[in-house]
Amino acid sequence: MNNTPSIAHEFYKVREEWARIEKLKHWSLAVWVAGYQDIDIIDKFIETESLAIGVFDDIFFRFETTYKGNPVLFEEELWQEYRSWFEKTPQPSKQDVIGALKNDGILSPDFEPQFHVNSGFTGLIREMLRLKHNLEGYEATHFCLYFPPAKANRFLLGDWLNRTLKKELPSQIRLITIDYAANRKIFVSNYEKVVELTPQLNMLAAINNEMDKGGGRTDAVSPESRLTKQIRVVMDSILKNNKDLTLRESRKMIGLAKETQNPSTLVSSLLVASQAHYNIKDHEPSEQYAEEAIIKAEALMNDGDAAGFHCWKACMMLKGALLSAKRKWEKAIAVYDALAEKALSHGDIFFTMEGHRISGHLYYLRGRMQPAFEQSLLALVAGSYLSREMMRQSTFLHAAYLAHFIGEKIKPQDELKILEDQLQDWVGEDWKELISSSELEKSTTKPRSRFMPPVSF
The missing domain is CATH 1.25.40.10 (Tetratricopeptide repeat domain)
Structure with missing residues (x-):
């Protein structure tokens, strides 16, 4: 047993836990079940994977939109957040995934989003699949959509995730979130579509x-x-x-x-x-x-x-x-x-x-x-x-x-x-x-x- 754990050591535990489920075929939702003290390092792992230094093949997208109890409004705001990724800014964000894909030659510089299609989550998924089809060499990968855990006094995603998994998500799209081990709030009835990750950390x-x-x-x-x-x-x-x-x-x-x-x-x-x-x-x-x-x-x-x-x-x-x-x-x-x-x-x-x-x-x-x-x-x-x-x-x-x-x-x-x-x-x-x-x-x-x-x- 390692009696002197380091932050790097715990980070690799998180990475190993993701490697365990990455190649599994059946799941559409991954729920990290973690203690309060472990949330940050899991969040940092996902943030790392959304950058060029990530080690896994899947492409991660972080959505900052918070769920406020209204699923229709939430899905519309997700769509608007996705649209904002394509807006031209004087100082592009370091999390500009689309710009990074173009700069790396993975995505054609001529690719343009189509915002005249239906909005909401349906439109978002349709557009993300079109984006994926325009990537070179990523046909077998997944798009992983990450929703950070709710803060105190915020509404939790459990209800919306249940609604979403009752529909048929494309196999190329996967959802990720974090739930608090001491106070579980995310319970999804469609168990065959869900995997839980429970790294044993000592943060x-x-x-x-x-x-x-x-x-x-x-x-x-x-x-x-x-x-x-x-x-x-x-x-x-x-x-x-x-x-x-x-x-x-x-x-x-x-x-x-x-x-x-x-x-x-x-x-x-x-x-x-x-x-x-x-x-x-x-x-x-x-x-x-x-x-x-x-x-x-x-x-x-x-x-x-x-x-x-x-x-x-x-x-x-x-x-x-x-x-x-x-x-x-x-x-x-x-x-x-x-x-x-x-x-x-x-x-x-x-x-x-x-x-x-x-x-x-x-x-x-x-x-x-x-x-x-x-x-x-x-x-x-x-x-x-x-x-x-x-x-x-x-x-x-x-x-x-x-x-x-x-x-x-x-x-x-x-x-x-x-x-x-x-x-x-x-x-x-x-x-x-x-x-x-x-x-x-x-x-x-x-x-x-x-x-x-x-x-x-």
Whole structure:
């Protein structure tokens, strides 16, 4: 067994796992099943294969379009993304696959896409097959269409993949995505068309080894160097779910942070300790560390240190979640209200929105519809300063769902119509489809029994 894994070693494990299924004939969808810490290296492997340095014969295409719960809209946006690959730009992207194929002499320079054909996924597949037929020497290869994994609070591809595999995909087209091993969300009924890849990786150890190499062993005795390593020890202790171990290692970390005599470093270390205990549901020390970090972060803010506000808002989010877990609703609401007010004074649009949004969510859980509605509206007003794309892909949609959900219950139709018109102006004509997803409903108005809001950093 290799006791000192490296990132390169883990990368080759990923490559070997792909080699295992590459030549299989039956599959149309490959799902990488991986831990959170392993997602990045799998993503980098696929990115490498989309470049000229890739070692496999198949040609990989990465689609950045995110699925927002509407399959028709998603397929149309995929088509538009494909079209964008052919647009002339002063500085072509390094991921310009089409340009690279032409430069390498694989694709005829005279090839031109045909955008007058049907759009959507059907048109996309038809055009990609026409592209493939114009490649020299690639008749036996596949086009692999990669869809990166969804981020937190995003819709997942499972439903769309099921719909797509029920149709007959051309054998030359294959789909790839990643699912989280600890929280599987992609289940496809057409099993004979699916392969799963489950590389046994040890990325935490590999990253630690790389950090040890780059951290400069000659400086291993300085408080800063020892603190860096101790932070990793604290985070690793979470996996063992041992409260005494995490408490002991957190205390060592705080002691080292104090040795640095850097107030910002101490606040950051207190935040790490609070988060570590929160993750293993050890709430008392988590709350104590968060309280201490908040006091010290406020002192930094008063001294004009920009790092103070960043740590303060993270600790406030954590403190609010801890109070919610203990059913101390009014205190939790006060925390999120204070967060929104301070974030506004610092020009932080997102956390102004989040403070009001979670406050509204907690009011809703308490059955207090009017303040829940008002806080949701304040969240929408704050979030309206985000770009439309950010609004469509963030927790802005959760605030919109709750405001509209409550508005239908307590507001007359003419007032509700004003809200609906505003949502259309902010989000787009498809606002109703975006907020009508069952996933959004579950996370906004059908919370888990513990009622613990997510902690966002």
